[in-house]
Amino acid sequence: MTKAIKAQHRFFVFCVAPSLAVLAVITLLPSLYLLVTSFTPLNLTRPETAWDFSEPLVSYSALLSDDRLGNSIWVQIKLSFWTVALQLSIGVALALLLNVKSRLLEALRTVFLIPMVLPPIVVAIIWKVIYTPDISPMHGIFRSLGLSVPALITDPDWALTSIIIADTWEWFPFTMLMVLAALQMLPQELLDAAKVDGASPWQLTRHVTLPFIQGVLLVAGLFRLIDSIKAFPLIYILTDGGPGNLTEVTNYYSFLQAFNFSYLGFSSAITVVLLAATIALSWVIIRAVGWGVRVD
Amino acid sequence: MSTLRRRTILGGALGALAAPAVHAQGGKPHAGTTINASCFQTTYFEYLKNYFPQFEEKTGIKVNFTMQAFPVYNQRTDLELSTKGSAVDVCNVTFIYSGRWIGAGWFTNLDTFTRDKKYTPAEWEPQDFVGGAQSAMQNAKGETFGYTWEAGAMIAGAARYDLIEKAGLKMPTTFDELIKVCDAIHNKDNVAAFTADKLHHWNWIPYLMGMGGNVFKAPPENLTPTLATPQAAKSAEWYANLLVKYGPDGILSYSDDQSMRSQMSGRANIRTQAITWMVPLAKHAESTVRQTVRYGLMPAGPDGNFPGSNSHGLGIPAGSKKKEAAWEFIKWALSKETVSTVVKDHGYPSVCRMSVIKSPEFKQVLTLNGQDVASLFLEVLQLGGKTGYMKYRTVPVYPQVGDKINKAMERIATKQQAAPEAMKQAQAEAVQDLKKAGFKVDG
Numbered sequence: 042m043t044k045a046i047k048a049q050h051r052f053f054v055f056c057v058a059p060s061l062a063v064l065a066v067i068t069l070l071p072s073l074y075l076l077v078t079s080f081t082p083l084n085l086t087r088p089e090t091a092w093d094f095s096e097p098l099v100s101y102s103a104l105l106s107d108d109r110l111g112n113s114i115w116v117q118i119k120l121s122f123w124t125v126a127l128q129l130s131i132g133v134a135l136a137l138l139l140n141v142k143s144r145l146l147e148a149l150r151t152v153f154l155i156p157m158v159l160p161p162i163v164v165a166i167i168w169k170v171i172y173t174p175d176i177s178p179m180h181g182i183f184r185s186l187g188l189s190v191p192a193l194i195t196d197p198d199w200a201l202t203s204i205i206i207a208d209t210w211e212w213f214p215f216t217m218l219m220v221l222a223a224l225q226m227l228p229q230e231l232l233d234a235a236k237v238d239g240a241s242p243w244q245l246t247r248h249v250t251l252p253f254i255q256g257v258l259l260v261a262g263l264f265r266l267i268d269s270i271k272a273f274p275l276i277y278i279l280t281d282g283g284p285g286n287l288t289e290v291t292n293y294y295s296f297l298q299a300f301n302f303s304y305l306g307f308s309s310a311i312t313v314v315l316l317a318a319t320i321a322l323s324w325v326i327i328r329a330v331g332w333g334v335r336v337d
Numbered sequence: 338m339s340t341l342r343r344r345t346i347l348g349g350a351l352g353a354l355a356a357p358a359v360h361a362q363g364g365k366p367h368a369g370t371t372i373n374a375s376c377f378q379t380t381y382f383e384y385l386k387n388y389f390p391q392f393e394e395k396t397g398i399k400v401n402f403t404m405q406a407f408p409v410y411n412q413r414t415d416l417e418l419s420t421k422g423s424a425v426d427v428c429n430v431t432f433i434y435s436g437r438w439i440g441a442g443w444f445t446n447l448d449t450f451t452r453d454k455k456y457t458p459a460e461w462e463p464q465d466f467v468g469g470a471q472s473a474m475q476n477a478k479g480e481t482f483g484y485t486w487e488a489g490a491m492i493a494g495a496a497r498y499d500l501i502e503k504a505g506l507k508m509p510t511t512f513d514e515l516i517k518v519c520d521a522i523h524n525k526d527n528v529a530a531f532t533a534d535k536l537h538h539w540n541w542i543p544y545l546m547g548m549g550g551n552v553f554k555a556p557p558e559n560l561t562p563t564l565a566t567p568q569a570a571k572s573a574e575w576y577a578n579l580l581v582k583y584g585p586d587g588i589l590s591y592s593d594d595q596s597m598r599s600q601m602s603g604r605a606n607i608r609t610q611a612i613t614w615m616v617p618l619a620k621h622a623e624s625t626v627r628q629t630v631r632y633g634l635m636p637a638g639p640d641g642n643f644p645g646s647n648s649h650g651l652g653i654p655a656g657s658k659k660k661e662a663a664w665e666f667i668k669w670a671l672s673k674e675t676v677s678t679v680v681k682d683h684g685y686p687s688v689c690r691m692s693v694i695k696s697p698e699f700k701q702v703l704t705l706n707g708q709d710v711a712s713l714f715l716e717v718l719q720l721g722g723k724t725g726y727m728k729y730r731t732v733p734v735y736p737q738v739g740d741k742i743n744k745a746m747e748r749i750a751t752k753q754q755a756a757p758e759a760m761k762q763a764q765a766e767a768v769q770d771l772k773k774a775g776f777k778v779d780g
Contacts, residue, residue: 082773084773084774084775085415085416085419085441086419086437086440086441086733086774087441087775088419088441103773106769107769109766172587172590173587173590173595174585174586174587175585175586175587175599175604191586192586192587192589192590194587194590195587195588195589195590195747195751196751197751197752197753279590280590281535282744283535283589283743283744283747284589284747284748284750284751284753285744285745285747285748285751285753285754286744286748287753297740300412300415300416301412301736301737301740302736302737302740302770302774303415303419304773304774307773
């Protein structure tokens with residue numbers, strides 16, 4: 042390495058260092074504190090537990106015997122699977138339909154983006170209104186048709202589904218937007234070549250379009266998966282984890298332990314495990330799906 | 338003979354310099370101080386805010402008062418108090434958290450202020466506060482950490498009493514009568530017979546106790562949960578049935594406000610809840626049931642009558658650096674004169690000053706739709722204070738145990754579990770939580 046390149050390298054490091062330092066303070070320190078706390082039985086009402094490392098694995102061993110935590114993981118799996126699957130399929134389907142140059146469809150694209158840009162708490166309130174029979178326009182329509190529909194968020198058969206519907210409504214535009222952007226990058230020559238070879242519209246989609254957007258789908262899916270694990274406002278406003286524990290996901294359970302009951306050590310242990318599981322799951326998905334076709 | 342030191346002379350000189358400054362503030366030693374105060378959203382402080390300029394004029398202390406939704410306030414305050422920070426100088430001591438916050442030493446002992454005439458004149462009379470309400474603000478030694486501004490007393494309110502009369506019945510006085518009335522009026526005129534909010538660990542307990550059950554073995558000394566008893570299972574099933582059979586659709590997701598509005602709009606009839614939520618039926622401008630509302634005591638069970646009573650008070654966080662100014666605010670906000678003014682001007686019903694409760698003005702304010710509700714209020718407060726059955730609610734672990742009760746009730750009401758099974762699970766989870774919090778339980 043020449044002297045000039047070394048100097049340039051040092052200059053780059055010098056320029057980036059402040060940002061890295063800020064990032065470390067904002068991101069790494071809290072994460073490190075979370076990890077340290079998970080090895081204590083920290084309870085806010087007992088300050089002496091803050092730095093008590095006498096039994097560092099006490100919170101982790103408590104996780105194993107906590108049935109409610111086990112239930113929350115199962116609820117989390119169901120919620121994540123259905124929301125990601127629905128958001129990806131609806132997003133892709135709509136993006137394929139809207140990938141046409143037309144003023145009407147361009148206007149429609151903007152309309153579809155509205156749920157995503159609304160603050161999550163507003164989305165939750167909109168769905169609270171929709172799901173509350175006394176004031177719900179949806180229930181009003183059903184009543185006028187002579188149909189009796191139960192209050193979905195308090196019905197054990199519908200509570201989780203109602204959260205999935207609301208979450209899908211809020212976030213399918215994200216997938217749609219990403220796929221739409223990818224579709225607009227698809228080289229026309231690829232499609233033309235396939236058409237010359239006699240490919241049908243379905244074959245075009247199956248063998249040209251989908252492999253091309255595979256990488257984008259992977260990123261969108263991962264984003265949605267990670268976000269579904271962080272699901273909070275809809276559950277907080279609509280069901281509070283209920284009825285019973287039917288919509289109580291792991292993230293929400295961790296929140297209850299920390300902020301309602303003050304078990305910060307236990308909550309940190311849950312969060313550390315959740316973080317590790319999310320990273321591992323993302324890695325597995327990336328390995329299994331791959332980034333798809335690259336056209337340079 | 339003591340020698341005159343340089344430090345003594347300097348101290349004297351500083352004192353002499355400071356004296357005119359205090360005079361210049363016109364006897365307002367805290368003039369220019371700003372205190373931060375907070376509470377959950379409540380009518381008392383909504384009303385009181387109108388009089389803040391008077392307090393600021395009188396003392397020179399500026400008050401920054403913030404209010405949040407009940408759960409948000411409790412979460413934020415719990416965290417703030419645990420840091421022993423100085424961000425807040427006066428805050429609400431929430432009933433359900435009082436044992437935990439006071440027990441953890443997060444509040445200032447107010448006896449230092451009330452026992453010193455320099456801070457508190459005799460006519461402020463701490464003894465004038467209702468004893469039952471104040472007990473939640475004290476520790477085991479009897480030291481006081483808060484003074485109450487709200488005494489919640491659970492009563493029964495029928496928004497459409499006319500439907501009950503039409504069925505040839507009266508306000509129910511027992512659990513059996515309640516079911517009989519609900520059977521007779523449910524869905525008459527499109528009105529559900531009963532309504533409640535989802536805070537089952539408050540609403541259900543009077544029914545649990547009325548059927549011979551309890552939450553803990555002997556609170557506050559023995560906190561072994563008693564949720565898996567036959568009485569608890571029987572009562573939980575009975576109450577879940579009351580909600581599902583006679584409540585409006587979606588009742589299990591009702592908040593306090595939703596439940597009150599279901600009565601105010603005439604969509605639901607009977608509710609057993611604290612008086613604060615009942616008075617608007619007769620007084621709120623948006624109420625459609627002002628001419629038909631009727632009140633009564635909470636119905637009694639085979640084992641007696643245990644209406645819920647609670648209280649919220651103002652206290653000074655241990656970390657506050659402006660404790661004296663904070664006490665000035667509490668002293669003013671809860672003085673006989675201020676409380677009386679809020680009652681007279683706004684009809685606030687849940688006061689804790691005995692002298693105000695017994696005043697003709699209070700009686701007049703709480704004469705609702707021709708009925709003397711003031712005496713019902715006093716009766717409940719006395720019931721609550723007499724036998725101490727509300728002690729279960731101020732123990733430090735009640736938030737955790739209450740959560741288990743809420744979840745169990747939802748599982749029973751939605752038929753996910755039978756009552757004995759759900760209560761057994763609640764018991765196991767409560768025991769696990771108590772152990773996690775470092776409490777000993779029997780067995």
